[in-house]
Amino acid sequence: IAGITQAPTSQILAAGRRMTLRCTQDMRHNAMYWYRQDLGLGLRLIHYSNTAGTTGKGEVPDGYSVSRANTDDFPLTLASAVPSQTSVYFCASSDGEESTDTQYFGPGTRLTVL
Amino acid sequence: GQNIDQPTEMTATEGAIVQINCTYQTSGFNGLFWYQQHAGEAPTFLSYNVLDGLEEKGRFSSFLSRSKGYSYLLLKELQMKDSASYLCAVLDSNYQLIWGAGTKLIIKP
Numbered sequence: 001i002a003g004i005t006q007a008p009t010s011q012i013l014a015a016g017r018r019m020t021l022r023c024t025q026d027m028r029h030n031a032m033y034w035y036r037q038d039l040g041l042g043l044r045l046i047h048y049s050n051t052a053g054t055t056g057k058g059e060v061p062d063g064y065s066v067s068r069a070n071t072d073d074f075p076l077t078l079a080s081a082v083p084s085q086t087s088v089y090f091c092a093s094s095d096g097e098e099s100t101d102t103q104y105f106g107p108g109t110r111l112t113v114l
Numbered sequence: 115g116q117n118i119d120q121p122t123e124m125t126a127t128e129g130a131i132v133q134i135n136c137t138y139q140t141s142g143f144n145g146l147f148w149y150q151q152h153a154g155e156a157p158t159f160l161s162y163n164v165l166d167g168l169e170e171k172g173r174f175s176s177f178l179s180r181s182k183g184y185s186y187l188l189l190k191e192l193q194m195k196d197s198a199s200y201l202c203a204v205l206d207s208n209y210q211l212i213w214g215a216g217t218k219l220i221i222k223p
Contacts, residue, residue, distance in 0.1 A: 042118065042201070042213030043157070058210070090156060102147070103211070105156035 002026050004106035006091050012112045013081050021076045021109050023091030030096030032074040033103065034058075034066060036087040043090065049074055050096060081113045116140045118214035120202050125220045126192055134187045134200050134217045142207020148176050148187045149201040151216065157201055160187070189219075197221045 004025045013019050025032065030051045035043040045058030049068040063085060065077045074093075078085055089109045094101040118138045126132040138146070145164040149157035163169055163178035163185060175188040187200055199216040206212055 040215055042215045043203075043211075044213070045210060102159045102162065105158070107156050 004091055004093055004104060006089075006106040006109050008109060009107070010110040010112075012114065013078075015081055015083060015113055017081050019078045019081055019111070021078075021089055021091075021111070023074045023076070023106060024072050025074075025091075025093045025104075025106075026072065027093060027095075027104070028071060029093035029104075030071070031094045031101070032068065033092040033094075034064070034074070034076045035090045035092065036060065036085075037090060037108075038087050046076065046089075081111075083113045085111065086113045087111060116204075116206060116212050118202055118204060118212055120200075120214040120217045122215070123218045123220065125222060126189075128192055128194060128221055128223050130192050131188065131190050132192060132219065134189070134202075134219065136185045136187070136202035136214060138183050138185070138202070138204045138212075138214075140204045140206045140212055143180060144205040144207070144209055146176075146178055146185050147203045147205070147211070148185075149203065151199045151201055153198070160200075192221050194221050194223070 007022045033048045034046040037043050044060050046064050047066040049055045052071045055066050091106040092103040094103045120136050148160040151157040161176040168177045173190045178185045199218045201216045202214040203211045
């Protein structure tokens with residue numbers, strides 16, 4: 001049983017570098033999401049995808065891009081990392097059949113930008 | 115703006131009962147979720163309420179009052195493994211989840 005996997009588990013990155021966080025799910029879920037979680041703040045949605053081939057912007061999309069070439073994979077790219085992007089990043093997915101479907105989360109990626 | 119309020123931290127004793135409150139002000143309402151998150155781990159689903167009233171699921175219950183913009187999560191017969199953060203999230207009119215900052219629950223023997 002895999003569910004949702006994320007890679008890497010953690011990463012230290014120099015400011016200005018490009019970085020892609022990987023997310024793969026094997027539940028054949030239609031919808032996928034990227035969140036960041038910072039101390040004292042709730043999870044904040046970065047980008048989402050309701051189905052393969054479509055993406056949308058969340059609450060904090062600036063500095064991030066995503067793609068959804070197929071059902072299983074939803075990578076998040078930081079084109080030029082900045083220290084304010086230091087955070088824990090969670091990928092999630094839901095069946096998407098109904099808008100109120102439960103979201104299931106991956107284990108997270110802890111990213112530090114120096 | 116949209117806002118979800120939860121206490122930052124609560125402490126309770128093993129075997130006791132604790133109630134974690136959540137108040138919300140959002141643009142529309144399509145349901146409220148509670149998630150549990152152990153330190154260093156991913157959030158996991160606990161409950162979903164869309165109608166007023168109490169939903170019971172084992173030792174955990176969740177209550178919703180839409181007119182008051184209020185929910186609570188009730189944990190009974192507390193166990194040490196219940197030490198975690200509890201996240202309240204509301205599905206707004208655009209079916210986007212708006213998350214509270216979470217309540218860290220500390221269980222003492």
